[in-house]
Structure formats: structure tokens, C-alpha cells
Amino acid sequence: MKKHNFSPGPAILPASVLEEAAQAVSDFNGMGLSLLEISHRSAAFTAVMEEAVASVNELLDLDDDYSVLFLSGGASSQFFMTAMNLLNEGETACYADTGTWASKAIKEAKLFGTIEVIASSKDKNYSYIPRGWKVPAYAKYLHITTNNTIFGTQYHWLPESDAPIVADMSSDIFSRPIDGKNFGLIYAGAQKNLGPSGVTLVVVKKDLLGKVNRVLPSMLNYQTHIAENSLYNTPPVFPIYVSMLTMRWIKANGGLEGMEVINRRKAQLLYDEIDANPCFEGATVKEDRSLMNVTFLAKTPEWEAAFASAAKDAGCVEIKGHRSVGGFRASIYNAMPIESVQVLVDVMRDFAQKNG
Amino acid sequence: MKKHNFSPGPAILPASVLEEAAQAVSDFNGMGLSLLEISHRSAAFTAVMEEAVASVNELLDLDDDYSVLFLSGGASSQFFMTAMNLLNEGETACYADTGTWASKAIKEAKLFGTIEVIASSKDKNYSYIPRGWKVPAYAKYLHITTNNTIFGTQYHWLPESDAPIVADMSSDIFSRPIDGKNFGLIYAGAQKNLGPSGVTLVVVKKDLLGKVNRVLPSMLNYQTHIAENSLYNTPPVFPIYVSMLTMRWIKANGGLEGMEVINRRKAQLLYDEIDANPCFEGATVKEDRSLMNVTFLAKTPEWEAAFASAAKDAGCVEIKGHRSVGGFRASIYNAMPIESVQVLVDVMRDFAQKNG
Numbered sequence: 001m002k003k004h005n006f007s008p009g010p011a012i013l014p015a016s017v018l019e020e021a022a023q024a025v026s027d028f029n030g031m032g033l034s035l036l037e038i039s040h041r042s043a044a045f046t047a048v049m050e051e052a053v054a055s056v057n058e059l060l061d062l063d064d065d066y067s068v069l070f071l072s073g074g075a076s077s078q079f080f081m082t083a084m085n086l087l088n089e090g091e092t093a094c095y096a097d098t099g100t101w102a103s104k105a106i107k108e109a110k111l112f113g114t115i116e117v118i119a120s121s122k123d124k125n126y127s128y129i130p131r132g133w134k135v136p137a138y139a140k141y142l143h144i145t146t147n148n149t150i151f152g153t154q155y156h157w158l159p160e161s162d163a164p165i166v167a168d169m170s171s172d173i174f175s176r177p178i179d180g181k182n183f184g185l186i187y188a189g190a191q192k193n194l195g196p197s198g199v200t201l202v203v204v205k206k207d208l209l210g211k212v213n214r215v216l217p218s219m220l221n222y223q224t225h226i227a228e229n230s231l232y233n234t235p236p237v238f239p240i241y242v243s244m245l246t247m248r249w250i251k252a253n254g255g256l257e258g259m260e261v262i263n264r265r266k267a268q269l270l271y272d273e274i275d276a277n278p279c280f281e282g283a284t285v286k287e288d289r290s291l292m293n294v295t296f297l298a299k300t301p302e303w304e305a306a307f308a309s310a311a312k313d314a315g316c317v318e319i320k321g322h323r324s325v326g327g328f329r330a331s332i333y334n335a336m337p338i339e340s341v342q343v344l345v346d347v348m349r350d351f352a353q354k355n356g
Numbered sequence: 357m358k359k360h361n362f363s364p365g366p367a368i369l370p371a372s373v374l375e376e377a378a379q380a381v382s383d384f385n386g387m388g389l390s391l392l393e394i395s396h397r398s399a400a401f402t403a404v405m406e407e408a409v410a411s412v413n414e415l416l417d418l419d420d421d422y423s424v425l426f427l428s429g430g431a432s433s434q435f436f437m438t439a440m441n442l443l444n445e446g447e448t449a450c451y452a453d454t455g456t457w458a459s460k461a462i463k464e465a466k467l468f469g470t471i472e473v474i475a476s477s478k479d480k481n482y483s484y485i486p487r488g489w490k491v492p493a494y495a496k497y498l499h500i501t502t503n504n505t506i507f508g509t510q511y512h513w514l515p516e517s518d519a520p521i522v523a524d525m526s527s528d529i530f531s532r533p534i535d536g537k538n539f540g541l542i543y544a545g546a547q548k549n550l551g552p553s554g555v556t557l558v559v560v561k562k563d564l565l566g567k568v569n570r571v572l573p574s575m576l577n578y579q580t581h582i583a584e585n586s587l588y589n590t591p592p593v594f595p596i597y598v599s600m601l602t603m604r605w606i607k608a609n610g611g612l613e614g615m616e617v618i619n620r621r622k623a624q625l626l627y628d629e630i631d632a633n634p635c636f637e638g639a640t641v642k643e644d645r646s647l648m649n650v651t652f653l654a655k656t657p658e659w660e661a662a663f664a665s666a667a668k669d670a671g672c673v674e675i676k677g678h679r680s681v682g683g684f685r686a687s688i689y690n691a692m693p694i695e696s697v698q699v700l701v702d703v704m705r706d707f708a709q710k711n712g
């Protein structure tokens with residue numbers, strides 16, 4: 001039976017990307033060698049890295065003020081590296097607390113300067129994106145989490161800020177057009193919309209760097225990686241390659257504009273069913289609903305258990321909600337075909353007819 | 357034409373491992389999903405991680421005093437993480453400087469305490485392993501690099517030390533039997549003998565941890581990863597899987613004893629030819645020759661250029677020496693078949709007959 005993979009991450013990747021990636025593990029570009037066993041300084045991998053960087057520049061409409069890096073350590077390492085590289089002791093950075101990952105970013109940043117949480121939706125279990133907040137003039141930067149994977153909320157607007165915006169886009173990077181030049185730093189663990197786990201995209205405006213007093217280990221200094229084009233040490237070759245293939249797929253499928261059109265269509269299909277279906281309700285306020293992670297609750301505990309089983313029987317896997325929210329979460333990243341969303345919607349409709 | 361891959365890293369992996377890895381990218385364990393798109397908390401990946409950890413415990417003969425971690429960031433991140441986690445300001449750690457990577461470890465460790473270089477072979481371009489040094493009683497730990505990938509030297513003895521030994525084994529881990537319990541901490545970037553790039557093995561004696569005063573970001577604290585069994589954040593799933601397969605292959609091929617037997621045979625075949633051949637000479641002292649990275653020089657610049665070309669014509673790739681040494685370097689890790697070494701030896705013999 002075909003599986004419909006609603007995993008929040010590591011998550012679904014385009015079938016054609018997986019096919020090419022498998023081929024590269026066997027024999028890369030007809031070289032007679034696996035991609036896994038060639039030097040990261042070989043011409044073949046240099047071409048991969050160059051295409052990956054060029055694709056990010058193109059998709060985010062960046063200019064020469066920015067550097068594109070492929071690092072390891074996940075977004076969890078960026079939680080502290082951003083503050084470590086951008087904030088001196090005694091300086092203040094502002095954070096919006098919109099969920100678990102934002103809270104972790106706040107916790108780690110506090111080791112390196114003063115962190116002011118200027119907006120939070122913790123009061124209602126992160127079911128909305130706070131509005132009406134101002135970034136004070138003394139802020140060194142503003143940190144936001146553009147999409148909250150666990151809670152299913154997403155910014156559909158860009159906060160006004162004179163300070164550079166540092167954005168964790170792990171779960172919605174490349175899902176819609178953005179102008180990268182509106183940000184001081186963007187980071188994203190690859191394993192949702194970009195590639196497999198094991199690589200982290202960092203886009204940074206170069207003039208923000210080199211201004212902290214502390215001594216940084218080489219590997220924790222963005223400038224090290226900029227100077228060496230992400231090849232200061234052996235990079236995660238395979239995850240970078242798969243990310244490059246995924247960006248090639250995005251560009252061949254309408255670019256970010258194309259992704260947004262289909263992502264809106266998929267999300268609307270599912271949210272419309274949630275709103276119409278007597279057995280379910282959405283887990284967030286409507287205006288902040290995520291196009292990537294659709295969270296919803298069954299109206300009775302019996303229905304929750306029964307629907308989990310019905311979805312599984314239809315091949316819909318990984319739809320259990322995070323324990324912080326409960327219920328269900330359908331992650332419908334770029335690579336998720338609308339046909340799979342339709343299967344889930346059909347199961348919900350069928351469930352309501354039998355139980356609702 | 358068949359390629360004989362002498363790359364220093366990322367490096368050759370067993371053909372059967374590459375085949376299984378390619379299959380897992382297409383469809384993992386018949387799940388109908390790629391390994392790249394399943395949750396790191398799924399039962400399927402949990403089994404992979406558990407087997408990987410169990411294999412390390414078995415191969416290194418560890419006991420419950422040790423934890424086995426699969427981290428990201430490469431050995432380059434361990435250069436500073438070891439000191440950051442083990443050494444307080446004002447305390448002293450001792451280092452043996454046996455090459456480029458040892459020097460980098462020294463440089464990064466200096467950010468966190470007093471580093472005393474108690475042995476060095478820098479005077480002769482790292483062509484030998486220094487002997488006759490003593491570790492002072494005040495040393496918090498001794499750091500060594502067991503195999504020097506660039507220069508082609510290797511420790512064939514274990515330094516006497518009352519202080520715990522911290523060892524960078526990136527390029528000779530699992531190439532010969534060792535008792536892991538002789539070490540306080542072992543680290544190894546995977547991309548030589550263990551797997552593809554993108555994951556780093558760390559083995560640490562737990563009672564050495566938790567003794568530094570500095571505040572550590574969560575991701576840089578070994579105790580974070582120990583508490584979460586390397587799943588504090590999303591780990592590099594695919595590199596860990598391939599490493600697990602490689603260890604399975606090692607165990608099915610005689611374990612570390614079996615690896616050593618064949619590694620010695622391969623190295624002897626090549627070193628014997630270097631010593632007998634009128635066109636070449638070894639680049640290191642004989643008693644410290646590496647079983648993993650065989651460095652040798654052509655006796656004239658003309659021969660160097662001509663032999664590079666002859667080797668390439670025979671399908672022997674990536675044998676150019678590092679610029680710090682020049683000449684040639686044949687990396688003959690675990691997965692390199694003796695038949696490929698024989699091909700290189702045959703090219704050398706043939707070359708001498710024509711030119712010597």
C-alpha cells in the first residue's frame with residue numbers, strides 16, 4: 001500500500017530527488033565511484049556546492065552583501081551560534097516566543113547577552129502569533145521563528161524592525177516567496193523542506209559579523225566558514241547534495257511562487273475539511289494557521305483513537321500530534337502531493353459519515 | 357574502467373555497504389518510505405541507532421563507564437569541544453603535536469585553558485612520532501592524534517599517561533584492535549574508516565564530565581547528548597545508518613582482528629614496493645609508518661609527473677600527496693581491497709622497469 005508521509009521531519013522529499021540520490025550513492029555522475037567516497041574538494045563535489053549556493057541566492061533573491069553557508073549541527077546549534085556571533089555581553093537582542101523552538105533559541109542565547117522576550121503566545125499554548133509589538137531601538141537584532149512546527153502557526157507578515165531580523169525558517173524555508181534581503185540572518189535545518197537531516201542552511205549579511213569581542217572557536221565563527229565557502233572542514237557531502245537536488249526540483253516546479261500556489265491549495269483543502277467536519281477542530285487561530293504543519297484535534301477522545309487507526313489503515317503515516325498539543329498534525333511540506341492530502345481528507349469525511 | 361579509490365577522505369566504503377545504502381535511500385526495510393524521510397524517533401531509526409551504539413561498544417570493548425555518541429560538526433568541532441568540556445581555565449592539558457590536525461586541536465584548545473605541547477615532530481615536517489616524553493602529574497588529560505592522515509605516520513604504541521588520554525582516531529578508528537577502556541575520550545570523523553562525511557563518533561568516559569565551571573550551550577555539552585542518546589536534536593540519520601552498516605561489515609569480516617591482518621598485509625605490500633623500487637622512497641621513518649595512509653615520494657620531479665599520469669591511466673585515483681608533503685599518498689583504509697593495492701604496486705613496478 002502506498003504510504004502518505006505526513007512526518008514533521010525528517011520529512012517527505014520529492015520522489016525524483018530520492019531516485020537521483022539513490023543513484024548517486026551507487027555511482028555518482030558515471031564516475032565509477034559513489035558520492036559517499038569522493039573528496040569534498042573534488043571537481044564533482046565543488047560543482048554540487050556551487051549549484052547549491054547559487055540556488056539559494058536565486059531563490060531568496062540575495063545580493064553580494066550575503067553569504068550562503070551549509071553547516072552542520074542543526075538549527076539547535078544556530079540557537080547559540082547566532083547570539084554568540086552577533087551579540088556582545090551587555091547588549092540586548094529581542095525575541096518573539098512563539099513555541100518550543102523559539103523558547104529553546106531564547107534559552108541558548110541568554111548565555112551570550114541580554115535577551116528580551118518582547119512578544120509571546122505562551123499564554124494560550126502558542127496557538128497564535130502575537131501582534132502589535134514593537135522592537136526597541138536598542139535591540140541588536142530581532143529573532144523570530146517563522147513557522148512553528150509543533151503548534152502549527154506561521155507568520156504571514158513580516159515584523160517591522162529597524163534591527164536586523166534573525167529568522168529560524170527550519171520548517172517553512174522555500175515554501176513561499178521571500179526577499180532574503182529583508183533579513184540579517186536566516187537559518188534552517190534541512191530536514192523539512194530542503195533535504196535530509198545532517199545539514200543546516202545559514203544565510204547571513206556579512207556586515208553584521210566581526211563585531212563581538214569574545215574569542216570564538218574556528219568552527220563556531222561564521223567568518224571561518226564564509227572564508228572557506230563552507231569547506232573549512234569536511235562538510236556533510238550527501239545531505240548537501242540532496243538539498244541541491246531538492247532546490248533543482250523547486251526551480252523546475254515553478255520556483256517559490258509555484259510552491260506557494262500549491263502549498264496554499266493543499267492547506268486550504270485540509271483546513272476547509274477541518275472546519276466543515278463535525279468530528280474535528282483546528283488547534284490554532286485561523287489567521288495564523290501554518291501552510292506547512294496543519295494541527296487539529298478530534299472532538300472526543302474516542303474519535304481521536306479511532307481516527308488515528310482509520311488514517312493508518314489508509315496509509316497516512318506520522319499524523320500524531322506533538323504531545324504539547326495532542327490530536328493530529330499533518331505536515332504537508334513542498335514535496336507532499338495534493339493527492340496525499342486528498343486521501344487524508346477523504347478519510348476524515350468517511351470518518352465523519354460513520355461517526356459524526 | 358574500474359576505479360581504485362585511494363582518497364584520504366571522504367574515502368572508499370565497502371561495496372556491499374554502498375549497495376545497501378542506495379537501497380535504503382529508495383525504500384528502507386520495505387517500509388515504502390526512504391530512510392531520508394522517516395522520523396529520527398521512529399522505531400526503524402531507533403533500531404539503527406541502537407545497533408550502531410552496540411557495535412561501537414563491542415568493537416572497542418567498552419563498559420558501562422563509557423557513553424557512545426554520534427554527533428555532527430566533524431573532528432574539527434571536537435578540537436574545541438574536548439577542551440571546553442574537560443578543562444577549566446587555569447588547568448593544563450598536554451598535547452603531542454604530530455601533524456596538521458594535532459596542531460589545529462592545540463590551537464582550538466588554547467581558548468579554554470593552558471595547553472602544553474610536550475612532544476612534537478614539527479622539526480622534521482612531522483615525518484615521525486616523537487618518543488621518550490613524559491606526561492606531567494598536573495596534566496588534566498593527554499591529547500594524541502593516533503594516525504596522521506596527511507603525513508602518513510601512526511602510533512604503534514600507547515603513551516604512558518596517568519592522565520586520561522583523549523585521542524583523535526579519525527583516520528584509523530576500527531583499523532586494528534584497541535581497548536577503548538585505555539582512553540578517556542575518543543573521537544573520529546566518520547569519513548575515513550567508519551562511514552560517509554557528516555557524523556562524528558565520540559566515546560567518552562562519563563566520570564570525566566561535569567567538572568568544568570563554564571556554562572556550556574546545550575549542543576556543546578556532551579552530557580546533553582548522553583542524556584538524550586544522541587537524539588537531543590535531529591541527528592544526521594543517513595551518515596549514522598551508513599556507519600552502522602560499515603560496522604556490521606567489519607564484524608562480518610573478522611572484526612578488528614580481521615581488519616588488522618588484512619591492513620598489515622596491504623600496507624606491507626605497498627611499503628615493500630616503495631623500499632625496493634629505485635624510483636620512489638618513503639616519506640616517513642619506517643617504524644612509524646601508517647597502515648592507513650602510505651606516503652611516498654618520487655626521486656625526481658619528472659618521475660613524479662610521469663607516475664601520477666601512469667597511476668591515473670591504471671584507474672588509481674586520488675593518490676596525489678598533500679601539499680605539506682608532496683609526492684604521493686595512497687590511503688588504504690579498511691574497505692580498500694588488496695587487489696587495488698596490487699594494481700598500484702604493479703604500476704610502480706612497471707614504471708621502474710621503464711624509467712628506473
